[in-house]
Amino acid sequence: MENMHCLRCNRELGTGNKSVALYMFAQTVGIRPRQKSTAHRISFCPQCSVSLAMGPPPEGALNLAAWDMIRDLVGSDPALNHAAWESLSGVLALLPATGTDGAAGSTQSGGSFEF
Numbered sequence: 001m002e003n004m005h006c007l008r009c010n011r012e013l014g015t016g017n018k019s020v021a022l023y024m025f026a027q028t029v030g031i032r033p034r035q036k037s038t039a040h041r042i043s044f045c046p047q048c049s050v051s052l053a054m055g056p057p058p059e060g061a062l063n064l065a066a067w068d069m070i071r072d073l074v075g076s077d078p079a080l081n082h083a084a085w086e087s088l089s090g091v092l093a094l095l096p097a098t099g100t101d102g103a104a105g106s107t108q109s110g111g112s113f114e115f
Ligand SMILES: [Zn+2]
Pocket: 006, 007, 008, 009, 010, 011, 044, 045, 046, 047, 048, 049
């Protein structure tokens, strides 16, 4: 079993991890004998998939084709988005809550919003 890593953030994607896999192979058409390359698998973690899909189109025809496919997945069902948020909330839980307490020296005045 090969070790899969997210192509974008290089996070390890084990068998139990959620990910998006892109399979790619090349094949000759109208040429004899017909040749077929080995299939390659490219993986993205859910966060990178959603982040890529929400981002601007990449440069290059191949990148654009992959981007279209990922956008298709992200746009067709919220499950992938949920998977991305699931693992993201795991990270956020480790961060201190951004409440109003303990904000020493905060220059909040006049009800401005902070993001
Ligand atoms: Zn990633």
